[in-house]
Structures are given as C-alpha cells and as structure tokens.
Amino acid sequence: xxxTAPAPAxxxxxxxxxxxxxxxxxxxxxRPELGAVVGAIAVFVFFSFAADSFLRMSSFSTVLYAASTxxxxxVPVALLMIGGEFDLSAGVLVTSSALIxxxxxxxxxxxxxxxxxxxxxxxLGIGIFNGAMLTRTKLPSFIITLGTFLMLTGLNxxxxxxxxxxxxxxxxxxxxxxESAKVLFASQLTIGSVSFKVTILWWAVxxxxxxxxxxxTRAGNWIFAVGGNKDAARAVGVPVVKTKIGLYMxxxxxAWVSGQHLLFSFDSVQSGEGVGNELxxxxxxxxxxxxxxxxxxxxxxxxxGAFIFGMTSKGIVYAEWDSDWYKFxxxxxxxxxxxxxxxxxxxxxxxx
Amino acid sequence: MTTATExxxxxxxxxxxxxxxxxxxxxxxxxxxxxxxxxxxxxAGEVSCVLGDNGAGKSTLIKIISGLHEHDAGSFxxxxxxxxxxxxxxxxxxxxxxxxxxxAVVPLMPVWRNFFLGSEPTVGWGPFKALDVERMRRxxxxxxxxxxxxxxxxxxPIGTLSGGERQCVAIARAVYFGAKVxxxxxxxxxxxVKQSGVVLKYVAAARDAxxxxxxxxxxxxxxxxxxxxxxxxxxxxxxxxxxxxxxxLDELTRQMAGGSELEELSHELERAPKPLHxxxxxxxx
Numbered sequence: 001x002x003x004t005a006p007a008p009a010x011x012x013x014x015x016x017x018x019x020x021x022x023x024x025x026x027x028x029x030x031r032p033e034l035g036a037v038v039g040a041i042a043v044f045v046f047f048s049f050a051a052d053s054f055l056r057m058s059s060f061s062t063v064l065y066a067a068s069t070x071x072x073x074x075v076p077v078a079l080l081m082i083g084g085e086f087d088l089s090a091g092v093l094v095t096s097s098a099l100i101x102x103x104x105x106x107x108x109x110x111x112x113x114x115x116x117x118x119x120x121x122x123x124l125g126i127g128i129f130n131g132a133m134l135t136r137t138k139l140p141s142f143i144i145t146l147g148t149f150l151m152l153t154g155l156n157x158x159x160x161x162x163x164x165x166x167x168x169x170x171x172x173x174x175x176x177x178x179e180s181a182k183v184l185f186a187s188q189l190t191i192g193s194v195s196f197k198v199t200i201l202w203w204a205v206x207x208x209x210x211x212x213x214x215x216x217t218r219a220g221n222w223i224f225a226v227g228g229n230k231d232a233a234r235a236v237g238v239p240v241v242k243t244k245i246g247l248y249m250x251x252x253x254x255a256w257v258s259g260q261h262l263l264f265s266f267d268s269v270q271s272g273e274g275v276g277n278e279l280x281x282x283x284x285x286x287x288x289x290x291x292x293x294x295x296x297x298x299x300x301x302x303x304x305g306a307f308i309f310g311m312t313s314k315g316i317v318y319a320e321w322d323s324d325w326y327k328f329x330x331x332x333x334x335x336x337x338x339x340x341x342x343x344x345x346x347x348x349x350x351x352x
Numbered sequence: 353m354t355t356a357t358e359x360x361x362x363x364x365x366x367x368x369x370x371x372x373x374x375x376x377x378x379x380x381x382x383x384x385x386x387x388x389x390x391x392x393x394x395x396a397g398e399v400s401c402v403l404g405d406n407g408a409g410k411s412t413l414i415k416i417i418s419g420l421h422e423h424d425a426g427s428f429x430x431x432x433x434x435x436x437x438x439x440x441x442x443x444x445x446x447x448x449x450x451x452x453x454x455x456a457v458v459p460l461m462p463v464w465r466n467f468f469l470g471s472e473p474t475v476g477w478g479p480f481k482a483l484d485v486e487r488m489r490r491x492x493x494x495x496x497x498x499x500x501x502x503x504x505x506x507x508x509p510i511g512t513l514s515g516g517e518r519q520c521v522a523i524a525r526a527v528y529f530g531a532k533v534x535x536x537x538x539x540x541x542x543x544x545v546k547q548s549g550v551v552l553k554y555v556a557a558a559r560d561a562x563x564x565x566x567x568x569x570x571x572x573x574x575x576x577x578x579x580x581x582x583x584x585x586x587x588x589x590x591x592x593x594x595x596x597x598x599x600x601l602d603e604l605t606r607q608m609a610g611g612s613e614l615e616e617l618s619h620e621l622e623r624a625p626k627p628l629h630x631x632x633x634x635x636x637x
Contacts (some may be wrong), residue, residue, distance in 0.1 A: 216482045218472045221461075225469055228458035235418070235452060237441045237470035295460045 032289030035341040036304035047315035067310025068203040076250035078285035078302035084227035084294025085141035089148035091277030097259030112177035127252025131245030160271035173267035186264040210299035228295030287337040369432040377426035394564040401575035404585035418450035419443035447532035459511025464492040516547030
C-alpha cells in the first residue's frame with residue numbers, strides 16, 4: 001500500500017486527530033463485496049477477449065438471466081449464512097415448490113393461482129420446519145438440512161411418479177390463470193431491441209430489500225448478531241429463535257419465486273431437478289464475501305457472486321468451448337475469491 | 353467496630369426494599385447440587401460482591417439473577433416482588449442487566465451496533481421502520497465519552513478494542529438503558545492491573561449513579577476496593593456473608609483462600625520430605 005492517508009483538515013474540528021481519514025481505496029477494501037466485484041470485472045474482461053459475441057447486448061441479457069435464476073436464491077442463502085447457518089435443502093426446495101403448485105392445480109382442476117398460493121404456504125412451512133428443527137434440537141444446520149434435502153428429493157420423485165406415473169408433471173398450460181401467472185413469474189420485458197426476463201427484476205428487488213433489511217433494520221442487526229455470537233445476542237435480548245426461523249422462511253420464499261419461474265417458463269416440471277444447486281448458491285454467497293462461520297457478509301456481494309456464475313456459464317458457450325469446463329472454472333473461482341477475500345480482510349484490518 | 357456494626361444493623365431496618373433479594377436459593381442440575389441455600393441482597397448505590405473459587409457456584413448464581421436459568425428452591429424477589437425469570441429478556445425488562453466476561457459483545461460488529469444490540473431505536477412506521485443510524489452513532493460516542501472512554505471510531509469492529517474497553521462499553525450500555533441492577537461476571541479476570549483499575553473505576557461510577565451492582569470475582573483485592581457487602585461461596589453453598597464494616601481485607605483474603613484449609617496446606621508443604629532425587633535415574637551413593 002503506497003497510498004498514504006491525507007492529514008486531517010484543520011477546519012474539521014469534530015474529527016478525532018487519532019482517526020486518520022481513510023482513503024477511498026482503503027474504505028473500499030473494508031467492504032465484504034470487494035472480492036466479488038474484482039472477480040466479476042476479471043471474468044468480464046476475460047470473456048470479452050475470449051468470446052467475440054460476449055459483448056453484444058443480447059448476450060448480456062442472456063448472462064443476466066442466468067445470473068438472476070441463481071441470484072434470487074443466493075440472496076437469502078447469503079443472509080442465512082451471515083446468520084451462521086446453511087440450507088442444503090434450498091436446491092430441491094425450488095423443485096418441490098414448482099411441483100406443488102403444478103400438481104395441486106392439475107389434480108384439483110383449480111385456478112393456477114390457487115396452486116401458486118398453496119405452494120407458497122407449503123414452501124414457507126418447510127422453511128419453518130427447517131428453522132424450528134434447528135433451534136429446537138440445536139443440531140448443526142448441516143445435518144438438519146441434509147435430512148430435509150434427502151427427504152424432499154425422495155418426495156419430489158415419489159409423489160410425482162405416484163400421481164402422474166412419470167418423472168415429470170402434466171402440462172398446465174391450458175389451465176385458467178396460467179397466462180397471468182406467467183406474466184408475473186416468467187415474462188419478458190423488451191427494452192429497445194433486447195428482451196430481458198422478469199427474473200432479473202425479481203433479483204434486483206430481492207437484493208435491494210435484503211440489503212436494506214441487513215443494514216438499516218433491527219432484524220438486520222439481529223442477523224449479524226446471531227451469526228457473530230449467538231450467546232451474546234441472546235443475553236442482550238435478541239430473539240435468536242425468531243431470527244433464525246425468519247431466515248429459513250426467507251430462503252423458502254425465494255425458493256417459491258424460483259420454483260414458480262421454473263414452472264411457468266415451461267408448463268411442466270422435471271421432478272429430479274435442483275439437486276446440487278444448493279452448493280452453487282452457497283458458493284455465490286461465499287464469493288460475495290460471506291464468512292462461512294457467520295456474522296459477516298453482504299447481499300450485494302451475493303449478487304456479484306451470481307453474476308460471475310452467469311458470465312462463466314454463458315461465456316463458455318459464447319467462446320464455443322466444451323461446457324464441461326464450467327465446473328472447473330467455478331471451483332477455481334471459488335478458491336481465488338476466498339483467498340482474495342481473506343487477503344483483503346487481513347490488509348484492511350491491519351491498516352485500518 | 354461494635355458501634356459500626358450496630359449502626360449498619362439499624363440502617364438495615366430503615367432501608368427501602370432491596371432491588372434484588374435472594375433468600376435461601378437453590379439450583380439443581382439433575383442430581384448435581386449446583387447451588388444450595390444462598391442468600392444475597394443488592395441495594396441501590398451499593399456493590400454486592402460474590403466471591404468464590406472455580407466451581408463454587410458463582411456462574412450458577414449469576415445465571416439465576418440474569419434469567420438464563422430458573423431457580424429450584426428459595427425465594428427470589430425483585431424490588432420486593434417474587435420473581436421467576438425464564439429468559440434474559442425478563443431480567444432486562446425488570447431492570448437487571450448482565451455483563452459477561454466472554455460473551456458481552458459480538459466481535460465482528462461495529463461498536464455502535466453492539467451498543468444498541470437488542471434495543472435498537474427506529475424511525476418510521478410499519479414495514480418501513482428503519483434504524484435511527486445517526487442517533488445510534490452519536491449516542492454511542494457521547495455515552496462512552498461520558499464514561500470517560502474516548503473512542504477513535506464507533507464504526508470499528510468491537511473485537512478490535514482491548515478487553516477492558518469492551519467491558520466498559522458493555523457497562524456503559526447497561527447504564528444507558530436504565531438498568532437498576534448491574535451484574536458483572538468476573539469483569540477483571542482476564543485483564544492486567546491497569547485495565548482492571550479502569551474497569552473498577554466504571555463499577556464505582558455505576559454505583560455512584562445509583563445502580564445496585566453485583567460483582568462476581570475470585571479476586572478479594574478487587575472486591576474490597578469497591579464492595580459494600582461480600583458473599584463467599586464454596587462448593588455451591590454459602591461460606592460466609594459480611595458487611596464491609598465487619599471484615600477487613602486480610603480476613604476476606606484468608607476466608608477466600610480457604611482459611612484453615614490453606615494453613616493446613618502450608619503445614620503439609622513445609623513438612624514435605626525432601627525428595628531423594630530430582631528426576632532421572634537415582635544415582636547410587
């Protein structure tokens with residue numbers, strides 16, 4: 001670091017003389033999302049050179065779409081991780097949510113919206129189950145949600161086969177309310193000549209709301225506290241149980257949004273989908289600067305993490321490489337980002 | 353000495369109801385007797401010290417007062433009313449604030465977020481209720497300054513402060529939120545001499561502000577510096593209860609250190625036979 005902090009201005013008397021004005025660069029270094037931003041820029045520059053078509057507006061829309069489907073889930077997973085817990089059931093919960101609304105509407109021949117609402121209630125219920133089990137049993141969330149993950153994977157396949165006789169659900173495209181639900185969850189907005197998926201909007205709103213909750217509300221203070229030191233938080237009167245259950249409900253809500261998108265993008269759902277995605281959400285949150293031990297991180301960081309994923313998965317396609325390289329890239333990215341985060345935090349703390 | 357004791361006894365009758373009064377309180381964990389027949393009185397503007405060795409039941413006592421555990425027998429009165437606290441929030445609502453030695457704060461969070469944790473002020477209404485960040489920052493700085501802690505930056509993670517400073521922030525927080533009773537769990541245990549002095553100064557400041565203080569410690573020297581009454585615990589039971597006027601530092605130290613047990617031990621050590629050899633193979637003469 002060659003940047004020296006400027007001497008405090010003589011006119012500003014309230015400033016403490018021991019507190020050197022931290023330069024902009026140093027203040028940026030102290031942010032949890034820095035690693036992800038730097039990583040995103042690096043990946044962007046890389047694919048701009050590696051793939052000719054990467055810089056086109058339509059490619060950008062595709063990249064954003066890929067990022068948004070992950071990003072919607074990465075936001076609440078990041079919040080949960082700041083609160084000190086994991087959710088391994090998040091990936092299959094998306095599929096469960098889609099299956100519930102599809103099958104309920106089909107079997108009851110009800111308006112699609114009824115199925116969508118039933119799905120919301122059941123999905124939130126599963127979130128509450130995760131949170132309640134965790135706070136009641138005091139077992140690690142890794143174990144609890146691994147259990148839910150396996151149970152949901154089995155239920156998804158079992159129920160679907162039992163009811164429709166195949167591994168995918170029957171189409172609900174001709175049912176009442178399908179078109180209006182599709183507008184909310186899977187429509188396209190055309191700006192100029194480029195069309196953007198509505199999930200990008202969902203993603204942006206979720207990031208904004210999560211950031212506001214985290215930094216500007218009591219609940220946000222509690223999330224940091226239960227992840228940073230649960231016992232201290234409880235001792236000063238923070239509702240630890242409610243906060244943790246709330247975080248799992250947040251994951252469930254995002255899973256419901258993703259699930260409905262999955263359903264209404266097509267008109268039926270493959271019951272085996274979603275397995276493995278939970279790890280990608282966690283990786284996005286970690287790349288975004290969330291500390292794996294809890295108590296530190298940001299929602300915006302998770303958005304950059306998801307953006308890196310979107311760029312990599314689509315960039316490889318545009319560069320006309322074999323898509324098998326995708327996973328390798330992700331693993332390398334995770335290691336690099338985590339190392340960068342650790343290094344940056346050490347730098348920032350040593351010089352702050 | 354006699355007159356002083358009579359004086360205290362007379363005062364005792366005329367005093368207002370104690371803030372906290374434990375009478376013959378016991379606590380069992382399964383078949384383990386963690387605490388039996390302990391009595392403790394806390395008055396406003398006084399420091400009640402609880403002294404005891406490791407495993408004497410100090411932590412159990414503190415957990416009962418601060419609402420982490422319920423007591424199993426005896427009576428626990430807060431301002432004259434019988435109380436059965438089931439969670440820390442209950443204790444906080446009745447004006448009892450506890451500062452723990454190791455879990456007072458969340459290290460990664462900024463000082464101002466820690467200061468208001470659990471009792472954050474908000475502006476706005478309904479779902480748009482937001483933290484009053486400006487007020488939180490300003491108040492933290494002012495309150496700490498009032499306690500004599502001049503912090504460089506209330507935005508720094510509280511984990512970067514020294515142990516003494518962290519204790520002081522926690523005490524300042526309890527005072528600011530209108531605690532009537534301040535319970536301090538070994539506030540000086542992990543601190544050096546100078547830092548301990550700083551913390552004891554804030555204990556005295558809190559006492560002078562009219563708070564009742566419960567000081568848990570195993571250091572009789574620290575206790576005698578600020579204490580008005582002393583309760584000694586030994587193996588879960590009460591080994592002694594004294595007013596300041598009845599006991600001097602030497603006697604307190606003697607009782608705390610085990611009294612007659614210590615004398616016995618010193619005799620044994622004196623008489624211990626000289627070892628024949630110090631390690632290694634014994635050398636033949």
